[in-house]
Amino acid sequence: MPLIERHPILDFKHDGKVEFTFDGKAMEGFEGEPIAAALHSNGVKIYRETPEMKRPRGFFCAIGKCSSCFMVVDGVPNVRTCVTPLRRGMAVLTQRGRGSVSIAEGEARR
Amino acid sequence: MSWKKTADAVVVGGGMMGMATAYYLKKIGLKDVALVEKNTPASGSTGRCAASFRAQWGGALNITLGKACIDRFEHLAEHLGVDMDIQLYQNGYLLVAYTERQFEQFKKNVELQNSMGVTSKLLNHSEALEICPGIEVSDAVGFSYYKRDGHADPMITNFAYCEAARGIGVRIEKFTGVVGFKVDCDSVRGVVTDRGPIDTDTVVNAAGPWAGRVGALAGLNIPVKGERHELMVTEPVDWGVCPTMLMSFEPDYYMFQRPHGSILAGCGPSRYRREAGPFDDYQMGASWNFMEHMAGHVNKLIPRARGVRIVRQWSGMYDITPDLQPVIGESDELKGFWVNVSGARGFMFGPVAGEMVAEKIVNGHTSLPIDEFHWRRYAEGRFLVEPSVA
Ligand SMILES: Cc1cc2nc3c(=O)[nH]c(=O)nc-3n(C[C@H](O)[C@H](O)[C@H](O)COP(=O)(O)OP(=O)(O)OC[C@H]3O[C@@H](n4cnc5c(N)ncnc54)[C@H](O)[C@@H]3O)c2cc1C
Ligand code: FES
Numbered sequence: 001m002p003l004i005e006r007h008p009i010l011d012f013k014h015d016g017k018v019e020f021t022f023d024g025k026a027m028e029g030f031e032g033e034p035i036a037a038a039l040h041s042n043g044v045k046i047y048r049e050t051p052e053m054k055r056p057r058g059f060f061c062a063i064g065k066c067s068s069c070f071m072v073v074d075g076v077p078n079v080r081t082c083v084t085p086l087r088r089g090m091a092v093l094t095q096r097g098r099g100s101v102s103i104a105e106g107e108a109r110r
Numbered sequence: 111m112s113w114k115k116t117a118d119a120v121v122v123g124g125g126m127m128g129m130a131t132a133y134y135l136k137k138i139g140l141k142d143v144a145l146v147e148k149n150t151p152a153s154g155s156t157g158r159c160a161a162s163f164r165a166q167w168g169g170a171l172n173i174t175l176g177k178a179c180i181d182r183f184e185h186l187a188e189h190l191g192v193d194m195d196i197q198l199y200q201n202g203y204l205l206v207a208y209t210e211r212q213f214e215q216f217k218k219n220v221e222l223q224n225s226m227g228v229t230s231k232l233l234n235h236s237e238a239l240e241i242c243p244g245i246e247v248s249d250a251v252g253f254s255y256y257k258r259d260g261h262a263d264p265m266i267t268n269f270a271y272c273e274a275a276r277g278i279g280v281r282i283e284k285f286t287g288v289v290g291f292k293v294d295c296d297s298v299r300g301v302v303t304d305r306g307p308i309d310t311d312t313v314v315n316a317a318g319p320w321a322g323r324v325g326a327l328a329g330l331n332i333p334v335k336g337e338r339h340e341l342m343v344t345e346p347v348d349w350g351v352c353p354t355m356l357m358s359f360e361p362d363y364y365m366f367q368r369p370h371g372s373i374l375a376g377c378g379p380s381r382y383r384r385e386a387g388p389f390d391d392y393q394m395g396a397s398w399n400f401m402e403h404m405a406g407h408v409n410k411l412i413p414r415a416r417g418v419r420i421v422r423q424w425s426g427m428y429d430i431t432p433d434l435q436p437v438i439g440e441s442d443e444l445k446g447f448w449v450n451v452s453g454a455r456g457f458m459f460g461p462v463a464g465e466m467v468a469e470k471i472v473n474g475h476t477s478l479p480i481d482e483f484h485w486r487r488y489a490e491g492r493f494l495v496e497p498s499v500a
Binding site for chain 1: 243244345346347348349351371413414415416417418419
Protein backbone atom coordinates (compact mmCIF):
# COMPACT_ATOMS: atom_id res chain seq x y z
CA MET A 1 0.00 0.00 0.00
CA PRO A 2 1.46 3.42 -0.91
CA LEU A 3 2.10 5.67 2.06
CA ILE A 4 1.67 9.39 1.96
CA GLU A 5 4.98 11.13 2.30
CA ARG A 6 3.70 14.57 3.18
CA HIS A 7 0.71 15.28 5.41
CA PRO A 8 -1.06 18.62 5.09
CA ILE A 9 -1.23 19.15 8.85
CA LEU A 10 0.99 16.73 10.72
CA ASP A 11 4.75 16.61 10.53
CA PHE A 12 6.21 13.14 10.63
CA LYS A 13 9.15 11.32 9.22
CA HIS A 14 9.53 7.79 8.00
CA ASP A 15 12.57 6.78 9.98
CA GLY A 16 13.87 3.24 10.15
CA LYS A 17 11.61 0.23 10.27
CA VAL A 18 10.61 -0.90 13.76
CA GLU A 19 8.63 -3.78 15.19
CA PHE A 20 5.55 -3.34 17.33
CA THR A 21 2.61 -5.52 18.24
CA PHE A 22 -1.08 -5.16 17.54
CA ASP A 23 -3.25 -7.30 19.83
CA GLY A 24 -0.17 -9.45 20.37
CA LYS A 25 0.64 -9.92 16.67
CA ALA A 26 4.05 -8.72 15.49
CA MET A 27 3.96 -5.95 12.89
CA GLU A 28 6.35 -3.53 11.23
CA GLY A 29 6.08 0.19 10.73
CA PHE A 30 8.24 3.27 10.39
CA GLU A 31 9.46 4.86 13.55
CA GLY A 32 7.87 8.28 14.06
CA GLU A 33 4.89 7.85 11.78
CA PRO A 34 1.47 7.92 13.49
CA ILE A 35 0.61 4.58 15.06
CA ALA A 36 -2.61 4.58 13.08
CA ALA A 37 -0.71 4.99 9.80
CA ALA A 38 1.40 1.97 10.64
CA LEU A 39 -1.71 -0.05 11.46
CA HIS A 40 -3.43 1.09 8.30
CA SER A 41 -0.56 -0.02 6.11
CA ASN A 42 -0.69 -3.39 7.90
CA GLY A 43 -4.34 -3.64 6.88
CA VAL A 44 -5.75 -2.94 10.38
CA LYS A 45 -8.73 -0.63 10.15
CA ILE A 46 -10.67 -1.23 13.35
CA TYR A 47 -9.05 0.45 16.33
CA ARG A 48 -11.70 0.36 18.96
CA GLU A 49 -15.20 -0.72 19.87
CA THR A 50 -17.65 1.85 21.30
CA PRO A 51 -18.70 1.44 24.95
CA GLU A 52 -22.48 1.29 24.59
CA MET A 53 -23.28 0.04 21.09
CA LYS A 54 -20.10 -2.01 20.56
CA ARG A 55 -19.58 -0.45 17.16
CA PRO A 56 -16.22 -0.52 15.38
CA ARG A 57 -14.28 2.71 15.00
CA GLY A 58 -11.12 3.58 13.10
CA PHE A 59 -9.56 6.59 11.41
CA PHE A 60 -11.88 9.54 11.20
CA CYS A 61 -10.49 13.04 11.62
CA ALA A 62 -6.90 11.78 11.57
CA ILE A 63 -5.66 14.94 13.27
CA GLY A 64 -6.25 14.19 16.95
CA LYS A 65 -9.59 15.91 17.38
CA CYS A 66 -12.38 13.35 17.32
CA SER A 67 -11.59 10.38 19.63
CA SER A 68 -12.35 7.85 16.92
CA CYS A 69 -8.92 6.24 16.92
CA PHE A 70 -8.48 5.70 20.68
CA MET A 71 -6.47 2.58 21.50
CA VAL A 72 -4.66 1.13 24.48
CA VAL A 73 -0.96 1.77 23.93
CA ASP A 74 1.54 0.38 26.42
CA GLY A 75 -1.24 0.05 28.96
CA VAL A 76 -2.59 3.58 28.59
CA PRO A 77 -6.14 3.75 27.25
CA ASN A 78 -7.54 6.48 25.01
CA VAL A 79 -4.29 7.16 23.17
CA ARG A 80 -5.00 9.10 19.98
CA THR A 81 -3.17 6.81 17.60
CA CYS A 82 -3.61 9.14 14.65
CA VAL A 83 -1.22 11.67 16.16
CA THR A 84 0.94 9.54 18.45
CA PRO A 85 4.28 8.58 16.92
CA LEU A 86 5.16 4.91 16.61
CA ARG A 87 8.11 3.70 18.70
CA ARG A 88 10.00 0.46 18.70
CA GLY A 89 8.33 -2.32 20.70
CA MET A 90 5.02 -0.58 21.36
CA ALA A 91 2.18 -2.83 22.50
CA VAL A 92 -0.94 -1.57 20.76
CA LEU A 93 -4.31 -3.04 21.72
CA THR A 94 -7.80 -2.69 20.31
CA GLN A 95 -9.70 -0.61 22.85
CA ARG A 96 -12.94 -2.16 23.97
CA GLY A 97 -15.32 0.21 25.73
CA ARG A 98 -13.77 2.93 27.82
CA GLY A 99 -10.38 1.31 27.91
CA SER A 100 -8.90 -0.92 30.53
CA VAL A 101 -6.24 0.23 32.95
CA SER A 102 -4.66 -2.99 34.04
CA ILE A 103 -3.07 -3.55 37.40
CA ALA A 104 -0.13 -5.31 35.81
CA GLU A 105 0.67 -2.25 33.69
CA GLY A 106 0.45 -0.15 36.80
CA GLU A 107 2.89 -2.45 38.54
CA ALA A 108 5.27 -2.24 35.60
CA ARG A 109 5.18 1.55 35.67
CA ARG A 110 5.66 1.93 39.41
CA MET B 111 -44.32 36.49 35.96
CA SER B 112 -46.30 37.60 38.94
CA TRP B 113 -44.46 38.34 42.11
CA LYS B 114 -46.07 37.26 45.35
CA LYS B 115 -45.22 39.66 48.13
CA THR B 116 -45.82 37.43 51.13
CA ALA B 117 -44.79 33.97 52.31
CA ASP B 118 -44.96 31.89 55.48
CA ALA B 119 -41.23 31.27 55.13
CA VAL B 120 -38.48 32.31 52.73
CA VAL B 121 -35.40 30.16 52.24
CA VAL B 122 -32.31 31.91 50.90
CA GLY B 123 -30.13 29.68 48.70
CA GLY B 124 -30.98 26.85 46.31
CA GLY B 125 -28.18 24.40 47.12
CA MET B 126 -28.71 21.10 48.90
CA MET B 127 -29.22 22.72 52.30
CA GLY B 128 -31.69 25.34 51.15
CA MET B 129 -33.62 23.15 48.72
CA ALA B 130 -34.07 20.42 51.32
CA THR B 131 -35.14 22.94 53.96
CA ALA B 132 -37.75 24.43 51.64
CA TYR B 133 -39.06 20.99 50.68
CA TYR B 134 -39.51 19.84 54.29
CA LEU B 135 -40.96 23.16 55.45
CA LYS B 136 -43.74 22.74 52.94
CA LYS B 137 -44.02 18.99 53.45
CA ILE B 138 -44.26 19.26 57.23
CA GLY B 139 -46.92 21.86 57.19
CA LEU B 140 -46.26 25.45 56.12
CA LYS B 141 -48.63 26.61 53.39
CA ASP B 142 -46.65 29.15 51.51
CA VAL B 143 -42.92 28.54 51.19
CA ALA B 144 -40.65 30.50 48.84
CA LEU B 145 -37.04 29.83 47.96
CA VAL B 146 -34.91 32.59 46.50
CA GLU B 147 -31.70 31.79 44.68
CA LYS B 148 -29.52 34.50 43.20
CA ASN B 149 -28.39 32.21 40.42
CA THR B 150 -29.75 28.71 39.71
CA PRO B 151 -30.19 25.64 41.94
CA ALA B 152 -26.89 23.78 42.43
CA SER B 153 -24.87 26.68 41.04
CA GLY B 154 -23.12 27.25 44.37
CA SER B 155 -21.00 24.74 46.25
CA THR B 156 -23.40 21.87 45.78
CA GLY B 157 -23.00 21.55 42.03
CA ARG B 158 -19.23 21.73 42.42
CA CYS B 159 -18.72 19.24 45.21
CA ALA B 160 -17.54 15.65 45.34
CA ALA B 161 -21.02 14.52 46.45
CA SER B 162 -19.82 11.91 48.89
CA PHE B 163 -21.42 10.86 52.13
CA ARG B 164 -20.22 8.89 55.11
CA ALA B 165 -21.08 7.70 58.57
CA GLN B 166 -17.41 7.26 59.46
CA TRP B 167 -17.14 10.25 61.76
CA GLY B 168 -15.42 10.44 65.11
CA GLY B 169 -18.07 12.25 67.15
CA ALA B 170 -21.32 10.60 68.27
CA LEU B 171 -23.54 13.38 66.95
CA ASN B 172 -21.98 13.27 63.50
CA ILE B 173 -22.20 9.48 63.39
CA THR B 174 -25.92 9.62 64.23
CA LEU B 175 -26.57 12.24 61.57
CA GLY B 176 -24.27 10.62 59.01
CA LYS B 177 -26.12 7.37 59.37
CA ALA B 178 -29.47 9.14 59.00
CA CYS B 179 -28.18 10.76 55.80
CA ILE B 180 -27.17 7.39 54.34
CA ASP B 181 -30.58 5.92 55.24
CA ARG B 182 -32.14 8.74 53.30
CA PHE B 183 -29.82 8.64 50.27
CA GLU B 184 -30.49 4.93 49.84
CA HIS B 185 -34.15 5.60 49.06
CA LEU B 186 -34.12 9.23 48.03
CA ALA B 187 -36.11 9.18 44.80
CA GLU B 188 -38.83 7.09 46.44
CA HIS B 189 -38.81 9.31 49.52
CA LEU B 190 -39.21 12.41 47.35
CA GLY B 191 -41.61 10.81 44.90
CA VAL B 192 -39.57 11.86 41.88
CA ASP B 193 -38.61 9.75 38.92
CA MET B 194 -34.92 10.60 38.96
CA ASP B 195 -31.78 8.54 39.34
CA ILE B 196 -29.33 10.25 41.68
CA GLN B 197 -26.65 7.77 40.57
CA LEU B 198 -26.00 6.51 44.03
CA TYR B 199 -22.93 4.37 44.42
CA GLN B 200 -22.00 2.68 47.67
CA ASN B 201 -18.76 0.87 48.19
CA GLY B 202 -17.54 2.64 51.24
CA TYR B 203 -14.91 5.13 52.19
CA LEU B 204 -11.54 3.47 52.62
CA LEU B 205 -9.87 5.79 55.11
CA VAL B 206 -6.10 5.56 55.18
CA ALA B 207 -3.99 6.18 58.32
CA TYR B 208 -0.33 7.01 57.79
CA THR B 209 0.72 7.31 61.42
CA GLU B 210 0.17 5.26 64.56
CA ARG B 211 -1.61 8.23 66.06
CA GLN B 212 -4.09 8.41 63.20
CA PHE B 213 -4.66 4.70 63.39
CA GLU B 214 -5.29 4.90 67.15
CA GLN B 215 -7.96 7.47 66.36
CA PHE B 216 -9.46 5.15 63.71
CA LYS B 217 -9.67 2.41 66.36
CA LYS B 218 -11.58 4.70 68.69
CA ASN B 219 -13.85 5.86 65.87
CA VAL B 220 -14.68 2.36 64.74
CA GLU B 221 -15.43 1.28 68.30
CA LEU B 222 -17.81 4.21 68.77
CA GLN B 223 -19.36 3.73 65.31
CA ASN B 224 -19.93 0.03 65.98
CA SER B 225 -21.60 0.81 69.30
CA MET B 226 -24.01 3.03 67.36
CA GLY B 227 -24.96 0.51 64.71
CA VAL B 228 -22.48 1.63 62.06
CA THR B 229 -20.69 -1.59 61.14
CA SER B 230 -17.41 -0.03 60.06
CA LYS B 231 -14.24 -2.01 60.53
CA LEU B 232 -10.48 -1.72 60.67
CA LEU B 233 -8.65 -3.26 57.73
CA ASN B 234 -5.10 -4.42 57.15
CA HIS B 235 -3.22 -3.99 53.88
CA SER B 236 -4.42 -7.12 52.14
CA GLU B 237 -8.04 -6.42 53.07
CA ALA B 238 -7.69 -2.86 51.79
CA LEU B 239 -6.25 -4.15 48.52
CA GLU B 240 -9.17 -6.50 48.12
CA ILE B 241 -11.50 -3.51 48.19
CA CYS B 242 -9.35 -1.31 46.01
CA PRO B 243 -7.03 -3.55 43.96
CA GLY B 244 -3.77 -2.16 42.65
CA ILE B 245 -3.43 0.84 44.97
CA GLU B 246 -0.06 1.76 46.42
CA VAL B 247 -0.53 2.17 50.16
CA SER B 248 2.48 0.27 51.48
CA ASP B 249 3.42 3.36 53.51
CA ALA B 250 0.09 3.28 55.38
CA VAL B 251 -0.31 1.99 58.92
CA GLY B 252 -3.90 0.83 58.64
CA PHE B 253 -7.36 1.49 57.27
CA SER B 254 -10.97 1.83 58.27
CA TYR B 255 -13.91 1.08 56.04
CA TYR B 256 -17.69 1.31 56.05
CA LYS B 257 -19.50 -0.28 53.17
CA ARG B 258 -22.54 2.01 53.17
CA ASP B 259 -20.57 5.22 52.71
CA GLY B 260 -20.60 6.35 49.10
CA HIS B 261 -21.33 9.04 46.56
CA ALA B 262 -23.98 10.26 44.13
CA ASP B 263 -24.42 12.89 41.46
CA PRO B 264 -24.54 16.31 43.14
CA MET B 265 -26.54 18.10 40.51
CA ILE B 266 -29.16 15.41 40.00
CA THR B 267 -29.58 15.07 43.77
CA ASN B 268 -30.01 18.83 44.18
CA PHE B 269 -32.45 18.86 41.24
CA ALA B 270 -34.37 15.94 42.75
CA TYR B 271 -35.08 18.10 45.81
CA CYS B 272 -35.93 20.98 43.50
CA GLU B 273 -38.43 18.90 41.54
CA ALA B 274 -39.95 17.49 44.70
CA ALA B 275 -40.23 20.95 46.27
CA ARG B 276 -41.80 22.42 43.17
CA GLY B 277 -44.11 19.41 42.96
CA ILE B 278 -45.63 20.07 46.38
CA GLY B 279 -45.95 23.77 45.74
CA VAL B 280 -42.80 25.51 46.93
CA ARG B 281 -42.23 28.69 44.97
CA ILE B 282 -38.72 28.63 43.57
CA GLU B 283 -37.46 32.01 42.41
CA LYS B 284 -34.30 31.68 40.36
CA PHE B 285 -32.07 34.64 39.51
CA THR B 286 -33.36 36.36 42.62
CA GLY B 287 -30.71 37.69 44.95
CA VAL B 288 -31.38 38.83 48.50
CA VAL B 289 -30.08 42.36 48.97
CA GLY B 290 -31.48 43.16 52.41
CA PHE B 291 -33.95 42.27 55.12
CA LYS B 292 -36.91 43.99 56.70
CA VAL B 293 -36.42 44.07 60.43
CA ASP B 294 -38.75 45.26 63.15
CA CYS B 295 -37.05 45.63 66.57
CA ASP B 296 -35.83 42.13 67.27
CA SER B 297 -37.82 40.25 64.62
CA VAL B 298 -37.35 39.67 60.92
CA ARG B 299 -40.29 40.87 58.83
CA GLY B 300 -39.24 40.14 55.30
CA VAL B 301 -36.57 39.78 52.66
CA VAL B 302 -35.70 42.37 50.06
CA THR B 303 -34.57 40.91 46.76
CA ASP B 304 -33.41 42.44 43.52
CA ARG B 305 -36.80 41.45 42.07
CA GLY B 306 -38.89 42.85 44.90
CA PRO B 307 -39.69 42.32 48.58
CA ILE B 308 -41.37 39.35 50.25
CA ASP B 309 -42.92 39.86 53.68
CA THR B 310 -42.40 36.93 56.02
CA ASP B 311 -41.78 36.21 59.68
CA THR B 312 -39.49 33.26 58.97
CA VAL B 313 -36.27 33.38 56.98
CA VAL B 314 -33.81 30.52 56.59
CA ASN B 315 -30.35 31.60 55.55
CA ALA B 316 -29.03 28.58 53.64
CA ALA B 317 -26.59 30.50 51.50
CA GLY B 318 -23.70 28.12 52.21
CA PRO B 319 -20.36 29.91 51.84
CA TRP B 320 -22.25 33.19 51.37
CA ALA B 321 -24.21 32.76 54.62
CA GLY B 322 -21.95 35.20 56.48
CA ARG B 323 -22.58 37.84 53.82
CA VAL B 324 -26.32 37.19 53.79
CA GLY B 325 -26.36 37.39 57.61
CA ALA B 326 -24.56 40.73 57.45
CA LEU B 327 -27.45 42.11 55.36
CA ALA B 328 -29.57 41.65 58.48
CA GLY B 329 -26.88 43.11 60.70
CA LEU B 330 -25.92 39.71 62.07
CA ASN B 331 -22.54 38.14 62.55
CA ILE B 332 -22.90 34.59 61.23
CA PRO B 333 -19.50 32.90 61.50
CA VAL B 334 -19.32 31.33 58.03
CA LYS B 335 -16.91 32.04 55.22
CA GLY B 336 -15.99 30.47 51.91
CA GLU B 337 -12.75 28.61 51.30
CA ARG B 338 -11.93 27.71 47.74
CA HIS B 339 -11.24 24.02 47.10
CA GLU B 340 -10.39 22.44 43.79
CA LEU B 341 -11.34 19.19 42.17
CA MET B 342 -10.26 17.45 38.98
CA VAL B 343 -11.72 14.67 36.87
CA THR B 344 -10.22 12.30 34.32
CA GLU B 345 -11.67 10.93 31.14
CA PRO B 346 -13.73 7.80 31.80
CA VAL B 347 -11.91 4.47 31.82
CA ASP B 348 -13.08 0.95 32.57
CA TRP B 349 -14.66 0.43 35.93
CA GLY B 350 -12.64 -0.74 38.92
CA VAL B 351 -9.66 1.60 39.03
CA CYS B 352 -10.75 3.15 42.33
CA PRO B 353 -14.00 1.45 43.29
CA THR B 354 -14.14 3.00 46.76
CA MET B 355 -13.69 6.49 48.18
CA LEU B 356 -9.98 6.46 48.96
CA MET B 357 -9.33 9.17 51.51
CA SER B 358 -6.79 10.36 54.02
CA PHE B 359 -6.91 13.28 56.43
CA GLU B 360 -3.12 13.68 56.67
CA PRO B 361 -1.86 14.01 54.01
CA ASP B 362 -5.19 15.32 52.88
CA TYR B 363 -6.57 13.74 49.70
CA TYR B 364 -9.58 11.93 48.33
CA MET B 365 -10.13 10.10 45.06
CA PHE B 366 -12.77 7.81 43.64
CA GLN B 367 -14.18 6.56 40.37
CA ARG B 368 -17.74 7.37 39.42
CA PRO B 369 -19.83 4.55 37.89
CA HIS B 370 -19.46 6.25 34.51
CA GLY B 371 -15.69 5.69 34.70
CA SER B 372 -14.24 9.12 35.50
CA ILE B 373 -11.81 9.39 38.38
CA LEU B 374 -12.30 12.41 40.63
CA ALA B 375 -9.63 13.69 42.98
CA GLY B 376 -9.31 16.61 45.34
CA CYS B 377 -7.69 17.98 48.48
CA GLY B 378 -7.64 21.06 50.68
CA PRO B 379 -5.99 24.29 49.50
CA SER B 380 -3.27 24.43 52.15
CA ARG B 381 -1.52 21.61 50.30
CA TYR B 382 -0.93 23.42 47.04
CA ARG B 383 -1.87 27.07 47.26
CA ARG B 384 1.25 29.14 46.84
CA GLU B 385 -0.09 32.53 45.85
CA ALA B 386 1.42 35.36 47.83
CA GLY B 387 -0.71 38.14 49.20
CA PRO B 388 -4.46 38.37 49.57
CA PHE B 389 -6.44 35.56 48.02
CA ASP B 390 -10.09 35.89 47.09
CA ASP B 391 -11.76 32.58 47.87
CA TYR B 392 -14.97 33.80 46.24
CA GLN B 393 -13.23 34.08 42.90
CA MET B 394 -13.60 30.72 41.18
CA GLY B 395 -10.76 29.46 39.05
CA ALA B 396 -8.47 26.53 38.54
CA SER B 397 -4.80 26.46 39.47
CA TRP B 398 -1.88 24.67 37.93
CA ASN B 399 -0.51 24.14 41.44
CA PHE B 400 -3.53 22.09 42.36
CA MET B 401 -3.42 19.98 39.25
CA GLU B 402 0.24 19.23 39.63
CA HIS B 403 -0.10 18.41 43.31
CA MET B 404 -3.21 16.29 42.91
CA ALA B 405 -2.01 14.40 39.85
CA GLY B 406 1.07 13.49 41.90
CA HIS B 407 -1.11 11.95 44.59
CA VAL B 408 -3.23 10.03 42.09
CA ASN B 409 -0.19 8.69 40.28
CA LYS B 410 1.36 7.56 43.53
CA LEU B 411 -1.76 5.97 44.99
CA ILE B 412 -3.19 4.49 41.79
CA PRO B 413 -0.14 3.67 39.65
CA ARG B 414 -2.28 2.23 36.89
CA ALA B 415 -4.04 5.56 36.45
CA ARG B 416 -0.83 7.10 35.10
CA GLY B 417 -1.34 8.33 31.58
CA VAL B 418 -5.10 8.68 31.97
CA ARG B 419 -5.93 12.18 30.82
CA ILE B 420 -7.40 14.84 33.07
CA VAL B 421 -10.30 16.38 31.20
CA ARG B 422 -11.41 19.07 33.59
CA GLN B 423 -10.70 20.83 36.84
CA TRP B 424 -12.77 23.37 38.70
CA SER B 425 -13.26 24.90 42.09
CA GLY B 426 -15.98 25.51 44.62
CA MET B 427 -16.14 26.71 48.17
CA TYR B 428 -16.28 24.91 51.46
CA ASP B 429 -18.68 26.66 53.83
CA ILE B 430 -16.17 27.04 56.64
CA THR B 431 -17.14 27.62 60.27
CA PRO B 432 -14.77 28.19 63.20
CA ASP B 433 -14.82 24.52 64.28
CA LEU B 434 -15.71 23.03 60.87
CA GLN B 435 -19.01 21.91 62.33
CA PRO B 436 -22.51 22.99 61.30
CA VAL B 437 -23.98 26.36 62.22
CA ILE B 438 -27.70 25.82 62.67
CA GLY B 439 -30.51 27.48 64.59
CA GLU B 440 -32.53 30.64 65.13
CA SER B 441 -30.65 33.85 65.79
CA ASP B 442 -30.68 34.99 69.42
CA GLU B 443 -30.68 38.60 68.24
CA LEU B 444 -33.25 38.43 65.46
CA LYS B 445 -36.36 36.36 65.96
CA GLY B 446 -37.45 34.38 62.92
CA PHE B 447 -34.02 34.48 61.32
CA TRP B 448 -32.71 30.93 60.98
CA VAL B 449 -29.40 29.67 59.70
CA ASN B 450 -28.78 26.27 58.14
CA VAL B 451 -25.12 25.87 57.23
CA SER B 452 -23.39 22.52 57.11
CA GLY B 453 -19.74 23.26 57.85
CA ALA B 454 -18.49 21.93 54.50
CA ARG B 455 -20.55 18.75 54.28
CA GLY B 456 -23.75 20.16 52.89
CA PHE B 457 -24.22 17.59 50.18
CA MET B 458 -24.51 14.65 52.55
CA PHE B 459 -26.00 16.67 55.38
CA GLY B 460 -28.63 18.58 53.39
CA PRO B 461 -31.42 16.01 53.42
CA VAL B 462 -31.29 15.54 57.18
CA ALA B 463 -30.34 19.09 58.21
CA GLY B 464 -33.12 20.44 56.00
CA GLU B 465 -35.68 18.21 57.62
CA MET B 466 -34.47 18.95 61.14
CA VAL B 467 -34.55 22.71 60.68
CA ALA B 468 -38.03 22.43 59.16
CA GLU B 469 -39.19 20.31 62.10
CA LYS B 470 -37.78 22.82 64.53
CA ILE B 471 -39.47 25.76 62.79
CA VAL B 472 -42.84 24.07 62.37
CA ASN B 473 -43.03 21.83 65.44
CA GLY B 474 -40.59 23.47 67.81
CA HIS B 475 -38.65 20.24 68.33
CA THR B 476 -36.70 17.78 66.21
CA SER B 477 -36.50 14.00 65.88
CA LEU B 478 -32.68 14.09 65.69
CA PRO B 479 -30.47 16.28 67.87
CA ILE B 480 -29.23 19.46 66.19
CA ASP B 481 -29.38 21.99 69.03
CA GLU B 482 -25.67 21.69 69.74
CA PHE B 483 -24.94 23.26 66.38
CA HIS B 484 -26.17 26.71 67.42
CA TRP B 485 -23.44 29.27 66.83
CA ARG B 486 -23.86 30.82 70.26
CA ARG B 487 -21.46 28.05 71.28
CA TYR B 488 -18.57 30.15 69.94
CA ALA B 489 -19.45 33.12 72.15
CA GLU B 490 -19.60 30.69 75.06
CA GLY B 491 -16.16 29.41 74.13
CA ARG B 492 -17.39 25.95 73.17
CA PHE B 493 -16.06 24.35 70.02
CA LEU B 494 -17.31 21.00 68.79
CA VAL B 495 -14.42 18.65 68.25
CA GLU B 496 -14.56 16.26 65.32
CA PRO B 497 -11.37 14.24 64.84
CA SER B 498 -12.28 12.90 61.40
CA VAL B 499 -11.84 15.95 59.21
CA ALA B 500 -8.86 17.05 57.16
C1 LIG C 1 -14.40 20.63 45.94
C2 LIG C 1 -15.47 20.38 46.97
C3 LIG C 1 -15.75 19.08 47.35
C4 LIG C 1 -16.74 18.83 48.30
N1 LIG C 1 -17.06 17.54 48.60
C5 LIG C 1 -18.11 17.27 49.42
C6 LIG C 1 -18.54 15.94 49.65
O1 LIG C 1 -17.96 14.99 49.12
N2 LIG C 1 -19.59 15.73 50.47
C7 LIG C 1 -20.26 16.77 51.07
O2 LIG C 1 -21.21 16.52 51.80
N3 LIG C 1 -19.87 18.04 50.87
C8 LIG C 1 -18.82 18.32 50.06
N4 LIG C 1 -18.43 19.61 49.85
C9 LIG C 1 -19.08 20.68 50.61
C10 LIG C 1 -20.44 20.97 50.00
O3 LIG C 1 -20.29 21.26 48.63
C11 LIG C 1 -21.09 22.15 50.68
O4 LIG C 1 -21.02 22.02 52.06
C12 LIG C 1 -22.56 22.23 50.28
O5 LIG C 1 -22.71 22.22 48.89
C13 LIG C 1 -23.22 23.43 50.87
O6 LIG C 1 -24.55 23.45 50.45
P1 LIG C 1 -25.38 24.73 50.66
O7 LIG C 1 -26.74 24.47 50.11
O8 LIG C 1 -25.28 25.17 52.07
O9 LIG C 1 -24.60 25.85 49.81
P2 LIG C 1 -24.58 26.10 48.22
O10 LIG C 1 -24.74 24.89 47.44
O11 LIG C 1 -23.38 26.95 47.96
O12 LIG C 1 -25.86 26.96 48.01
C14 LIG C 1 -25.95 28.27 48.48
C15 LIG C 1 -26.72 29.07 47.45
O13 LIG C 1 -26.99 30.36 47.96
C16 LIG C 1 -27.02 31.24 46.88
N5 LIG C 1 -26.88 32.59 47.37
C17 LIG C 1 -25.76 33.18 47.87
N6 LIG C 1 -26.01 34.45 48.20
C18 LIG C 1 -27.31 34.68 47.91
C19 LIG C 1 -28.15 35.81 48.02
N7 LIG C 1 -27.70 36.97 48.49
N8 LIG C 1 -29.43 35.70 47.61
C20 LIG C 1 -29.90 34.53 47.10
N9 LIG C 1 -29.13 33.43 46.99
C21 LIG C 1 -27.86 33.51 47.39
C22 LIG C 1 -25.88 30.78 46.01
O14 LIG C 1 -26.06 31.18 44.67
C23 LIG C 1 -25.94 29.27 46.16
O15 LIG C 1 -26.63 28.64 45.12
C24 LIG C 1 -17.44 19.90 48.91
C25 LIG C 1 -17.15 21.21 48.52
C26 LIG C 1 -16.19 21.46 47.55
C27 LIG C 1 -15.93 22.87 47.15
S1 FES D 1 -8.94 9.83 14.19
FE1 FES D 1 -9.81 11.56 15.17
S2 FES D 1 -8.62 11.68 16.98
FE2 FES D 1 -7.62 10.18 15.82
